[in-house]
Amino acid sequence: MKKIHFNDIRIRNKLLLIYMFSVFLPIILTNVIFYNVTSENVRTQKIHDNELALRQVATSFKQGVEDAVGIASVLYADAVVNKLLDTNYDSPVDFILAYNNNFRDINKYTPVYSSIRSIHLYTDNPTVITAGGIFPIDQKQTSSHWYQTTKNIRSKYPVVTRDIANDGELDQFVVVRALDATGRSNNEKIVMINLNERFIEQLFANETFEGKIYLVNEDNNIEYSTDDSVQWRSSYASYDAVDHPKDAILFEEDYDAQYMSDWKVIGVIPEKNLLAEVRNSIPSILLLALWNFVIPTLFIIYIAGNIHFRLNTIVRKMRKVKDQQFELIPGKNYNDEIGVLTREYNRMTKKIKDLINDVYIVRIQKKDLELQKKETQLKALQSQINPHFLFNVLETIRMRSLLKQEQETATIIHNMAQLLRNSITWDRDFVTVREEVHLIHAFLEVQKYRFGDKMQYNIKLDDSIENVLIPNMSIIPFVENASIHGIEPLKGGGQINIVIEKAFDYIIFEIRDNGVGIPADKYHHIMQLLEEDEITGERIGISNVFQRLKMYYLEGVEVEIKTGRNEGTFILLKIPMKTDVAH
Structure with missing residues (x-):
């Protein structure tokens, strides 16, 4: 069996072997390592980013509640508010005077905080007129969800809860606190601060968190969620009943505030979401690998045929020169030997073509330009004959009218000639105001002659x-x-x-x-x-x-x-x- 020496291998096959061991295999190994390392780094960074996003949601919600708690504390210690609601008034007029002099508007705090929608005061004082933000504590209110759930603790500190609408669905978030700072009041007084629904929706619609968010109370019931598959709006739903993907990653942010004791914000992200961007880049990686594989192979084939193609192009163009087809070789001017030969051919061909144009074509074009110039001069002369003829005729008529002592007709003809001459001959772009007025006078005289x-x-x-x-x-x-x-x-x-x-x-x-x-x-x-x-x-x-x-x-x-x-x-x-x- 004859031993095959490396020098016996054809150059095309040698280039393919070099490509296989120097390009193909290293690229495969590099892409696999790069994908694994990148996937892990992206996953770690995604987890960190989503932790920050969920923490921001939890902090912003707590800040909105604290704004409401702050207002409730201010009203709790406000002697004017307590006196207004505790006083027994002899007539509605007395209450109106007290309201206008000392209170005016309970919602004066709402413009300051974007998280606050409105403030309501409730009292069982029968002499207080329930209007302007003040509501009665009647049978409807005492049987409501917010009243019953905060009954035992609202006198100690503010309480966060949900109101329930007339149709039984969960309504807006409210902060409730009893108003009895002195402990000597005979009337029950409650302040309810309604949080802004738009503020809550915008808060939880945090696009930087890539999963579902659940706000859970101390009973493990869902107070709010971005998960549309859970029917939490119609009634309280237990968070334990929510079905999460097996590979889901959970994030939690707990509240330690007294008014939100054992509340927490839970974020759930499927594992596949964390690596979605990396997996979406797989087609790009494959395309890049394909590029690295195919292009070098094609380039090796191109190198072999490039020299023949370029030389053959020069030969074909030179054969056309004998038929007076002076075509240039298009493309970029390269610096190798074939490129130098191409430039010299283009220079020679262009020189011959320019010489032919200088001797024959330029002379023909010059003759054409002279003919066009003569024709233009002739047309310009013709355009002057007709107006001059008309002016001479009008002047002749005017002179005959003067000889016959028809002064009015002569004047009108003079005005008409002036108008005609000015409208046809634009020898000046600008005239004096006096000349323009003189032309207007001539025109109006003609019109006056007509009318x-x-x-x-x-x-x-x-x-x-x-x-x-x-x-x-x-x-x-x-x-x-x-x-x-x-x-x-x-x-x-x-x-x-x-x-x-x-x-x-x-x-x-x-x-x-x-x-x-x-x-x-x-x-x-x-x-x-x-x-x-x-x-x-x-x-x-x-x-x-x-x-x-x-x-x-x-x-x-x-x-x-x-x-x-x-x-x-x-x-x-x-x-x-x-x-x-x-x-």
Whole structure:
């Protein structure tokens, strides 16, 4: 039998042997040890954390009870309270006066403590009016659960118990104490402090404790529990009857206070809950182990075929170069010999491709750009011919009207030409207030020519702001709306008043008409458009003018529109009087 030497083994098998003894077996052993150690550490830490969580629940409940006991002790020694309940009053009025002068509100302590819901005083004094937190000790109370269970000890110290509702279910926790500090009272007096149910629920709903919590009294009955499977609310249930899992871990916190003697808080956590996180991590551990096993194996196979693949890629790309397909080899630039060869190939291919583009493609693109430029100039020239033609025609008509002494027609044609020229040729973004008013005057004169005596207007301009610059065509759209939509529907008597004045560092434009007003739906639509942040549509409406002003003055522009059916429309436009607007 021929002896097999290590050097006779193929390189692929050598790599697999190295992987088996250097990676596979060490990983298996390490994962097993790691899982066992981690499980024990997590279990120990979980037990400690849950002990702290249960202790916090027990301490918080005791603190809430102690708050109630403290209030009961204060009322026990309060001479005013005892006198109020012991005095025999000749009439209800006397009691009311004593109540208002010395007592007022028994629940004045409740806002101080979140654990206290309310405070009740009970007395068998027949001359005391039972209202405002004071209740009678009648047959119903003497037969109640809280009264009977605290009968023998409430005179010595406060007692914690549960009230029972009318339907027989356990009600809220209460602290009960008899009020007879002197021992000479002929009347029975009791203070009952009701603990806040929400405080109790939030207290025991401690998410950091991972099991069930039971509050057990001295008779081993459940006073409160987070275990919904136990019917403890309908009546007292014995804790001994609760069925716990066999592997459950129990935690106990005992109370040594006199008013909660032999009470305790018990926490129960199944063993599986303590290790749930570790067991949930088993798929991750297996996935990690699989990663450690599979990836090295695949990597060894990859190393063997990587050199052939990369060299073959370079050969295939070089064969395409002869067909003028200058494709680069994608991927990261590596630093080994094949990586250097790849970079040099990409550099050579890119250089050849750039030279071809410089010689042929760039020239073609340059010709295209020149043609586009010529076409643009031609269109720009065409766009100027038509407006100039219209202006020349209007000027010819105006001159003929002057020769025929038709002064009114000539004036209207002059105004129309001015409006047309200003709306088509936007050679300036800003004009003076005087120029804008002159344009408004021309527009209103044209409208007045159309409507005759149906419309009158008045323009009042502050002389001090005539030369202030404002955006071109920024006021006339408001005037146009007042004329066309406000005055035109009227049968007669239309009036437009325009006031332009200075207020501190602002220019105020007031446009008022006595027209038909803006319909409600259209008014709401306009106000909605004013809140948008961009110019929409093709028409130069109020909203677009407002948005254009906002682009120039940012947030310094204000507009206010008031209207009513058949009451006209009032527009107030306020823009800053600045010289540094955004041109």
